[in-house]
Amino acid sequence: MTQDENPTPEPDLTPGFEELGISGPVLSAVRDLGYETPSPIQAATIPPLLAGRDVVGQAQTGTGKTAAFALPILERLDFDQKNPQALVLAPTRELALQVCEAFESYAAHMRGVRVLPVYGGQGYGVQLSALRRGVHVVVGTPGRIMDHLDKGTLDLSQLKYLVLDEADEMLQMGFVEDVETILAQTPDDKQSALFSATMPNQIRRLAQKYLDDPQEIMIKSKTATATNIHQRYLVVSYQQKVDALTRILEVEDFEGVIVFVRTKNETETVAEKLRARGFSASAINGDIPQAGRERTIGQLKDGTLDILVATDVAARGLDVDRISHVVNFDIPTDTESYVHRIGRTGRAGRSGEAISFMTPRERYMLKHIEKATRQQPEQMQLPSLEDVNTTRLARFDDAITTALDETSRIEAFRDIIDHYVRHHDVPESDVAAALAVVAQGETPLLLDPSNDPLAKANRRQRDDRDDRGGRDRDRGRGERGDRPGGRRDRGDFTPYRIEVGHHHRVSPGQIVGALANEGGLNRHDFGAITIRPDFSIVELPANLDRAVLDRLRDTQIAGQYIEIKPDRFAQNHNKGYRKGGGRDRRGDDRGGYGSGYKGGKKPYRKPRY
Structure with a gap:
């Protein structure tokens, strides 16, 4: 395996995707996604892959490795071939699904590209039907790929491209022997690429054994996040996310907010739930026409809209100085997207807040975020209902103080109140309280702690844990x-x-x-x-x-x-x-x-x- 004498430097003038050799419908899809300049790993990897050379790429998670191998594969697909042409091995089902989604987005302008995720936990029927119809790209975990090979339902005899993604994670999870078994059943003349955040000896030996004189590319990571962005995270179950978001918005002092979600459907769902809770929120996604997108962004800029619920694709190129908070309602599975998202706040030298919701299973992302940003996100506690009520009272006081400063309007209403007090024999304090009720409407000013939905859900979870494990501790153990x-x-x-x-x-x-x-x-x-x-x-x-x-x-x-x-x-x-x-x-x-x-x-x- 040959290696450059020095790690591949990040070029001062990075060529565009077109200069790298990406063209036609693939280039159009890349531009639609808002990608303007290739990342360092893409700029260094795409040319040798397009030239047919094997590659070993070392770069941190979230640096754009998926596009680095997906774009060259899509450029050279043979649509007359029914059997799989490309196989991407990934250590986890989450990464496999993420890679599949990336392939589909890059192939948005290509007709008939079929990409199949193959992983455990999904029924065999869906996978078998797709394989019988024919697929161009298979992305899967080693265990399920081996199952299909053993059953004779996956034919790799005409495979042209093989990618090992996150190879060090596969080593850590004990998949290397399975990977070698799979590699042994692939054609010798295929083109191979191996990507890994680290390069332990076992991974290097794997590359030396199965790759043909690969070009080794190393990309050094660098700090990509401004220090004026305060990063926080909250561990919360999926079912509690909307209530948690509502409570945070109640107590945070924000101007404009972007809430990032994973799917187009979820943008509409979350925005609708926020509007039902009294917030000024709107959705933006790839299905919204350009005129509607521009109108929504204009409202966000001029302050008539406070909260934008968006997908990554829809938010590409969005630049609004007024954004004080970014909320990762769904944490992205790659750090490049994370860095792009939180970079929407903290503009023009101002401070910004980035809050990420993580389910317990997603906490592993913290170490990747720390590596990518060289900052350690701070764990935050969910504001209590008492915190919400305190904030509401403070804002109510501020509203009264602001109204008292409008002397001319106060004088006009003073005579009306005096008239009511004289004719109904009611204390002025009661009249003021009644007017507050009128102004507040049906929504109560203060929330009842006994009806806290998050507290009830947490109590149910604790009760479930106690039911599973607590009883045994009381049985003489x-x-x-x-x-x-x-x-x-x-x-x-x-x-x-x-x-x-x-x-x-x-x-x-x-x-x-x-x-x-x-x-x-x-x-x-x-x-x-x-x-x-x-x-x-x-x-x-x-x-x-x-x-x-x-x-x-x-x-x-x-x-x-x-x-x-x-x-x-x-x-x-x-x-x-x-x-x-x-x-x-x-x-x-x-x-x-x-x-x-x-x-x-x-x-x-x-x-x-």
């Missing part, structure tokens, strides 16, 4: 201190047997990666893993949904069907199973699914997602 792991009660997990073990050269990372992708599980859903010669025991949640088990039954690890089923004899397979709930032989507090692993040379630690 001892105090929490008796369990050195201190993370979950033993009753939270059930042991399951899978038919892969040491003889199949399986690793804990492979087990976790395959089950997480196929079953939609997260790291907290795994207890101890014990690997035996011909099988393994994996602890999974005791309340595991039957639909998850159904999906997992078709899963393969190291080319072997796992045939997952509850195991009633785990104690016999490994006496002292999950010793102490979380300590290894050295007495360290490991916890989680690494604590019971006895199959390797050292205790297994959780991978970081």
